[in-house]
Structure formats: C-alpha cells, structure tokens
Amino acid sequence: MSADTEELAASTNDPDYAAKMLGYDRKTFGKILHIFKPDNGLGPADNVIWHDNGDVYFKGSYIGNFHGWAD
Amino acid sequence: MKDHQLAHATFYISGDSLEPAFWSAYFNVKPDLAITRGQPFITPSGRPSRIPGRVGLWRIGSEVAVRSNSLEPHLRYLVERLGLPRADLRQILVDNGARMRFFCYWYNERGDRVPDVPDDIRTMMGAMGGTVEIDEHR
Numbered sequence: 001m002s003a004d005t006e007e008l009a010a011s012t013n014d015p016d017y018a019a020k021m022l023g024y025d026r027k028t029f030g031k032i033l034h035i036f037k038p039d040n041g042l043g044p045a046d047n048v049i050w051h052d053n054g055d056v057y058f059k060g061s062y063i064g065n066f067h068g069w070a071d
Numbered sequence: 072m073k074d075h076q077l078a079h080a081t082f083y084i085s086g087d088s089l090e091p092a093f094w095s096a097y098f099n100v101k102p103d104l105a106i107t108r109g110q111p112f113i114t115p116s117g118r119p120s121r122i123p124g125r126v127g128l129w130r131i132g133s134e135v136a137v138r139s140n141s142l143e144p145h146l147r148y149l150v151e152r153l154g155l156p157r158a159d160l161r162q163i164l165v166d167n168g169a170r171m172r173f174f175c176y177w178y179n180e181r182g183d184r185v186p187d188v189p190d191d192i193r194t195m196m197g198a199m200g201g202t203v204e205i206d207e208h209r
Contacts, residue, residue, distance in 0.1 A: 027075045027178065027208075028075070030178070030208035031075070031176065031208075033208075034174075034176045034206050034208065035081065035115065035132075038081075038083060038085075038128070038130075038174055039104060039106065039115075039126075039128065039130075040125050040126070041085075041125040041126035044206050062121070062122060063122075063125070064114070064120065064121070064122070065114075065118075065121065067116065067118075068114030068115065068116050068118045068120070069114060069115050069116065070115075070116055071115075071116070
C-alpha cells in the first residue's frame with residue numbers, strides 16, 4: 001500500500017495502518033486489541049476490518065467500536 | 072493512558088449462557104467487565120454498546136494492581152484475588168457450559184522474551200479445566 005493510499009484509506013485490515021488511522025501508537029493499539037477481541041467473542045487470529053470512525057467488522061458483521069475499549 | 076507494561080494477565084470466564092452475577096457472587100469479586108450474551112452492556116470506556124453482547128463473559132485483570140513486565144506476579148495476584156484453586160470450580164464450569172482461562176498480554180518487540188508462566192499455575196488451571204493462553208504482540 002502506498003503512502004497516498006494509506007492517507008486516503010477509510011478502512012483497513014492491517015493493524016499498523018489501523019493504529020495510525022485511529023490515532024493510537026502501536027503499543028496502545030495492541031493493548032486495546034488484546035481485550036477488544038475476546039470481549040467480543042473473537043480469537044487473536046480472527047481478522048477484522050477497522051473503519052476510520054473506530055467501527056470494527058468481522059466477516060461483514062459489526063462487532064463494536066474500537067474506541068469503546070480505550071482507557 | 073497508563074504507562075506501557077510489557078505483560079499483564081486477565082482471568083476470563085465465558086460462555087453463551089453465562090450469568091455474570093453468579094460468578095461475581097461465587098468469587099465475591101467485582102469484575103472489570105461483565106457481559107450477558109444478547110444484552111446491552113457498558114464498554115470499558117464507559118460507553119453503551121451499540122449492539123448486544125456477542126458472548127457472555129466475566130473478567131478481571133491484573134494490569135492496574137500489579138506493576139511488572141513479567142507474567143508471574145500478575146498471575147499470582149489473580150490466583151490470590153480469586154481464591155484459586157477451588158475444588159468445585161471444574162464441575163461448575165461443566166454444569167454451566169463455561170470456559171475459563173488466563174489470557175496473558177505479552178509484548179515482545181524483539182522476539183527475545185519468553186513468557187514466564189509458572190508450572191504450578193499452568194497445572195492448577197489444567198486441573199480445574201482451564202487454560203493459560205499467551206497473546207503475543209510485537
């Protein structure tokens with residue numbers, strides 16, 4: 001993915017891009033993800049899609065808003 | 072945001088028919104988060120969930136109470152807090168179709184840290200029908 005594409009992306013399944021898109025440093029993002037997935041019935045390996053408003057989808061279904069799991 | 076610890080542990084009880092109030096009474100502990108499947112809940116940031124809970128769960132973590140980058144102090148804190156082991160817990164889990172685990176955050180940026188789960192805790196959890204799982208982040 002190019003830098004231009006990254007800046008324009010409104011959703012991504014890449015945790016590194018999602019962290020930037022949602023405004024978290026990578027460590028903080030990982031800590032949130034650590035509880036977000038099990039709290040929503042997902043395993044660590046389940047691939048989700050983040051949208052730029054924080055909404056997270058899994059297999060096309062809305063799971064929750066990522067910001068809701070931040071401190 | 073709290074400073075970043077390289078390790079912490081969370082104790083989870085989960086299941087489709089899990090009743091959080093039962094587990095709060097059983098452990099005599101207030102959970103960090105409780106969700107009843109199919110019911111709205113309050114997310115960790117204090118916001119109402121937009122959709123009902125996808126899974127029933129009861130969890131409590133060590134991160135706030137323990138300052139350590141190793142897992143052992145986090146796990147031992149939770150063992151003491153929850154009064155583990157408990158002789159009746161394995162059967163209660165079976166009767167309620169519930170799953171129990173320690174879910175451990177492990178930050179390992181350079182890939183040179185080995186998670187320190189004490190053998191006695193892993194054995195104890197196994198004897199009660201639970202697991203210890205490592206969620207490694209880089």
